[in-house]
Amino acid sequence: MISVLLVDDQPLLRMGFRLVLETQPDITVVGEAGDGAEAVAQVIALSPDVVLMDVRMPGMDGIEATERIARDHTGSRVLILTTFDLDEYAFAALRAGAAGFLLKNVEPAEMIAGIRTVAAGDGVVAPRLTRILIETFTHHTGARPASTDDPRLDRLTDREREVLIEMARGLSNAEIAGELGLSEATVKTHVSRILPKLGLRDRVQAVVLAYQTGLLRPP
Known part of the structure; x- marks a missing residue:
């Protein structure tokens, strides 16, 4: 069973998410929280597999909680819930260690799939939204990508760098395989080598790094 903690300051939204998730035989909602501080306390008490986290909440927000x-409870992975007008906050949460993000108006099937993906140890990356996040973040903060001479990138082979770029575009392993003329098993092998070489936890962090280093630039 995948245990989930729901974190949102709107009780009706939490109720809606609970109703959707509890229809699944492999997912159980173990608790709810209305702000970031309560979320951290619930994680300590319940050790959920996945924390479905809102960003903007009273008191401690979702970024600090994430x-x-x-940092302190690596067995619980955070999946951010966001809206279009909060993109820069969601990006900050990804940098803080979230495993991915979804829109609050996401289809139930996509939310369930995202929770399963995060629980399995991977990240949820929506390519269109990732580009919007990066673009919004750089626009609002004045930040600019660093140059591609980041020493971490030197650890990659040319092929691994190509795979990283395709990952950052939001392609799945199967899509990367088709794009680069490789087998899906070979792509999986490359991904499994890229993440530890760069000191990254999952594909979401790989996307952020690719944009931050300028390896891939926002449109």
Whole structure:
């Protein structure tokens, strides 16, 4: 069973998410929280597999809560819920250690798939939204990508760098295989080598790194 903690300051939204998730035989909602501080306390008490986290909440927000959970409770992975007008906050949460993000108006099937993906140890990356996040973040903060001379990139082979770029575009392993003329098993092998070489936890962090280093630039 995948245990989930729901974190949102709107009780009706939590109720809706609970109703959707509890229809699944492999997912159980073990608790709810209305702000970041309560979320951290619930993670300590319940050790959920996945924390479905809102970003903007009273008191401790979702970004600070995500940072604390990612730092101190690595067995619980955070999946951010966001809306288009909060993109820069979602990006900050990804940098804080979230495993991915979904829109609040996401289809139930996509939310369930995202929770399963995060619980399995991978990240949820929506390519269109990732580009919007990066673009919004750089626009609002004045930040600019660093140059591609980041020493971490030197650890990659040319092929691994190509795979990283396709990952950052949001392609799945199967899609990367088709794009580069490789087998899906070979792509999986490359991905499994790229992440530890770069000191990254999952594909979401790989996307952020690719944009931050300028390896791939926002449109």
